[in-house]
Amino acid sequence: TPSVESAVLESVPRGFLAHDWQPAAGGRTFEVRNPATEEVIATVADCGAQDALKALDAAAAAADEWALTSPRDRAAVLHRLTDALIEHRERLARIITLEIGKTITEARGEVDYAAAYFRWYAEEAVRPHARSTPSPDGRSHIVTVAEPVGPCLLITPWNVPLAMAARKAAAALAAGCTAVLKPAELTPLSSLVLGKLAREAGAPAGVLTVITSSDAAAVTSALLADPRLRKLSFTGSTPVGRLLLQQSGARVLRTSMELGGNAPFLVFDDADLDLAVREAVIAKMRLGGQSCVGANRFLVQEGIADAFAAALAERMAAIRVGAPDREDTELGPLADHRAVDKVRRLVEDAVARGAVVIGQADIPDGPGHYAAPTVLDHVPADAAIMHEEVFGPVAAIHRFSTETEAIEVANNTEHGLASYVMTSHIDRARRVAARLQAGMVGINRGLVSEVAAPFGGIKQSGLGREGGPEGLHEYQQLKYLSLPGF
Ligand code: ADP
Numbered sequence: 001t002p003s004v005e006s007a008v009l010e011s012v013p014r015g016f017l018a019h020d021w022q023p024a025a026g027g028r029t030f031e032v033r034n035p036a037t038e039e040v041i042a043t044v045a046d047c048g049a050q051d052a053l054k055a056l057d058a059a060a061a062a063a064d065e066w067a068l069t070s071p072r073d074r075a076a077v078l079h080r081l082t083d084a085l086i087e088h089r090e091r092l093a094r095i096i097t098l099e100i101g102k103t104i105t106e107a108r109g110e111v112d113y114a115a116a117y118f119r120w121y122a123e124e125a126v127r128p129h130a131r132s133t134p135s136p137d138g139r140s141h142i143v144t145v146a147e148p149v150g151p152c153l154l155i156t157p158w159n160v161p162l163a164m165a166a167r168k169a170a171a172a173l174a175a176g177c178t179a180v181l182k183p184a185e186l187t188p189l190s191s192l193v194l195g196k197l198a199r200e201a202g203a204p205a206g207v208l209t210v211i212t213s214s215d216a217a218a219v220t221s222a223l224l225a226d227p228r229l230r231k232l233s234f235t236g237s238t239p240v241g242r243l244l245l246q247q248s249g250a251r252v253l254r255t256s257m258e259l260g261g262n263a264p265f266l267v268f269d270d271a272d273l274d275l276a277v278r279e280a281v282i283a284k285m286r287l288g289g290q291s292c293v294g295a296n297r298f299l300v301q302e303g304i305a306d307a308f309a310a311a312l313a314e315r316m317a318a319i320r321v322g323a324p325d326r327e328d329t330e331l332g333p334l335a336d337h338r339a340v341d342k343v344r345r346l347v348e349d350a351v352a353r354g355a356v357v358i359g360q361a362d363i364p365d366g367p368g369h370y371a372a373p374t375v376l377d378h379v380p381a382d383a384a385i386m387h388e389e390v391f392g393p394v395a396a397i398h399r400f401s402t403e404t405e406a407i408e409v410a411n412n413t414e415h416g417l418a419s420y421v422m423t424s425h426i427d428r429a430r431r432v433a434a435r436l437q438a439g440m441v442g443i444n445r446g447l448v449s450e451v452a453a454p455f456g457g458i459k460q461s462g463l464g465r466e467g468g469p470e471g472l473h474e475y476q477q478l479k480y481l482s483l484p485g486f
Helices: 002-010 049-068 071-087 089-100 104-124 161-175 189-200 216-224 238-249 273-289 302-317 337-352 403-411 426-435 468-473
Strands: 029-033 040-045 132-134 140-148 152-155 179-182 208-210 231-235 254-258 263-267 295-301 356-360 374-377 394-400 418-422 440-443 476-484
Touching: 002 040, 002 089, 040 189, 049 140, 049 179, 049 208, 049 216, 071 089, 071 104, 071 161, 071 189, 089 104, 089 161, 089 189, 104 161, 104 468, 152 161, 152 216, 161 179, 161 189, 161 231, 161 468, 179 189, 179 216, 189 208, 216 238, 231 238, 238 254, 263 273, 263 302, 263 403, 273 295, 273 302, 273 394, 273 418, 295 302, 295 403, 302 356, 302 374, 302 394, 337 356, 337 374, 337 394, 394 403, 403 426, 418 426, 426 440
Parallel strands: 152 179, 152 231, 179 208, 231 254, 263 295, 263 418, 295 394, 374 394, 418 440
Antiparallel strands: 029 040, 132 140, 140 476, 356 374
């Protein structure tokens, strides 16, 4: 209802957060729209290069003091922020649903996931990761110290706006780094609230700044060119990641890159059918299919393919698509009209090349960027959907006969983020997992995201890991002290 909506939107801070909240230069703003109604729901500061540098001024000014804060004190801020996210769970979930259209159920899950990152890194902040050891010849003693890298730029995507900001900010702050957070232009609202809650939780001014902008390239270029910035952590598409790596190269900047995926979901004849179908729906439908670890290609062995395809089609066709703020809705709209156009183009291309639509759900009439959950069977290897991330609720089934063939098809992509294997045989699971070119392998599971695990890809899916102890190391640089031997 409009009253709930306006009440939660009123709690979003105005302006951007540098040392304090302030308007963008010239009072410039841009509009945020609700993808379910296509209506404008908020206007936010449209930062330019000058504003971005103000945020970096604040982050740089706060850097030394924050780096010297005791791990326990940093942990206390992160624990309070965890509690704040949980306390404001419903309001944040409403904001996420309004800005990106995921269902309210999924948005509540995202707030929990974001809070879990702050809790994990609050706990991790006090764990030392250093070593002290004699050199092999005993003539010296090696001591390593993990120091914070310094001010970081955190660039996040729109599909998981709060949790991606949390995954980066929690690790950065725990390590003792200050950060400038730049959310995607489609989803600035949840990040603005995060900035506010971080301040209220006791993060000193400048420790977490937030800039919103409709011109990501302009603000990012200004920050990457500034020698005070010491690290970039980016989650987004591979083409933008490549561009940012080039820009970062000029200053040999530390980078963590979480880029696109094209996840294969392998189902072998010996898989448990019910389990495979259940996990397939999870792997496909998380975030309405708009997840970089979402299953993009279902590679299914011939002996189980008919049964798997029929069961998946039945499940997908029954998904309730509609207004994301309704409790019983299972799928809301996609992010914008480009997302819907892409889904349509990839389905049409697959059908033109011989694929068959074997299941499709209904979508609401009227406004909103809705796309129908769809299952395509007999998708040929040359269909565009086998090579491009669909980023929508379409499951493409490609049949195979041998394990070798399946692995070959699975690895035939520049990406290497997540992959999934459904089989009842431990030997096969291990053999296939070892040969899959991916940073993460779900074995009889369709969900790999977990705060304590290292999330990340190989090949052109990225560099570095987020989450787990590994995620903290991304924000630390090692210093080695050489001491006299004993
Ligand atoms: P998607 O295709 O999922 O929208 P993008 O890579 O375009 O992914 O966006 C991810 C993030 O990168 C967003 O915060 C966006 O504003 C930012 N971004 C997009 N283009 C650029 C660019 N040229 N320079 C810096 N950041 C960018």
